[in-house]
Structure formats: structure tokens, C-alpha cells
Amino acid sequence: MGTRRKLSTTDGKPRHFIREWLKHRDIKQDQLAAEAGFSTSSVNQLINGKQGYSQAALEALAPVLRCEPWELIAINPSASGRDVDTDRAARALRSALLAYGVDHTQIGLAIDIIGRFVASEPAEERSEQTQTDGQPQPAIRRRAVTP
Template sequence: MTDKRIYLKEWRKAAHKTQAQVVAALEAMEDPNLPTTEASLSRLENGKQPYSERVLLALADIYGCEPWELIGRNPRKEGQVIDMVRHLNEREQEKVRAYIEGMRAGGGSAA
């Protein structure tokens, strides 16, 4: 188990899924290493059961996020800008990065 804050429940709720829906999706993956009951999913979400890399990969697939986000980012607090940038192509992301660096340098605007 880890001391790091996990956001499994927040990601499930942000994806508008019930525990039953998530368990059904996990069962469809036919992997014996994944949770198969709402109780086991609840234990994972509440930090009472350790998670594995395989569990994070499966849940990220179901929730439409990256595995690291499940343990490093609360989607209810800091998702909007990150989600928008994530869908840009490399050139557009570089423009956003330059704009933000300009703002941080005190210019207020990179334009």
C-alpha cells in the first residue's frame, strides 16, 4: 500500500460511472488480477487494499485517463486545462507551453 493520495473514486465519479459499471467493465477484460466485486473496488478506492500497475492500467482505460493521473491528479480540482492541452497536437502544446512560460515570467501575456 502507499501513503500517496489516490483518486480512484474521484476519477470514477468524473467518468459518471457506478461501481457496478466499473466492475462489469473489469470483468469483461477477463483478467483474474482485476477486482471482480464492488466491495473489492471500494477497498481499492478507499486505500484499504493495495493497487497494482495492472489495476491502474485497466481503470485508466475505463475512465479515459492516464494511469499516473489516478494516483497523482484529482480530476475535480485540476482537470480542465490539463484535459484541453492533452488533446492538442505537439505544435499546439508547444504554443501553450510558451504562453504559460511568458505568463510565469511576469509578462501576463505571451502575445
């Protein structure tokens, strides 16, 4: 069984940013509770500091809030002054480039080249990459085979 943590701040409430992530994603407590498999009162108590959180709870809430579990306790999306989604995408791109074998000294150049490529992509090709549910899909372009 997991251990519940109450990292207290100066006012005695647990230190997490679940309320801020809810606001950032424009999600209501009852929607978060339903999608994460919790009761609304449990989510309310967690957000208001009347109940501590566990790793399992963070792991259940994070996908609904479209973040990583550690971000719920480490990143305040409304006070960071940066776009947390862009930061996450940049970390993922950096990791992918390193995994693909790009030398770490060339990562900046590779990201710059990718940025130029994306910026020059025609608008109609970008619009085809989004499904009707609004989720981006990888672009698959097939070249015509010439005999």
C-alpha cells in the same frame, strides 16, 4: 506478480484519485468493476483504502475511466482547476506535432493555426464526424476529381 502499493496520506489511506475519476466520469463502482474485470467489492476496497493498488489494476481501470494509469494516482480531476480532457488533448497534439517534425519553437503557432481551422469548420462537417455511439471520428473529406 505485481507489487501492490499503499502510498499513505496523513490519514493512512492510499493516495490515489480513483473516487474522483469515477465522479468526474459519472461512472458507478459496479459499472467500473464490471468493465475492468473486477468484483464490485474489490473496487470498493480499493477506493476506500482497504486494499492497495497494483500497476495491473491501474492499467485495467484507466481505459474505463478514459485516462492514463498514472493519472489515477497523480491527477485529481475535480481539484486541478483545469479541464483534464483538454490538457490530455493538448499533450497529444503537442506530441503529434513534434513527431511530425514541427520545430518545438513553432508549436504554439501551429496550435494557434489548428485552433483557427477548427473554429472556422462548418457545423455540419463537425456533426458528420460523430458516430451514433457519440465517439468522434476523424474527418475524411474527399475532393472531387476533375477530368
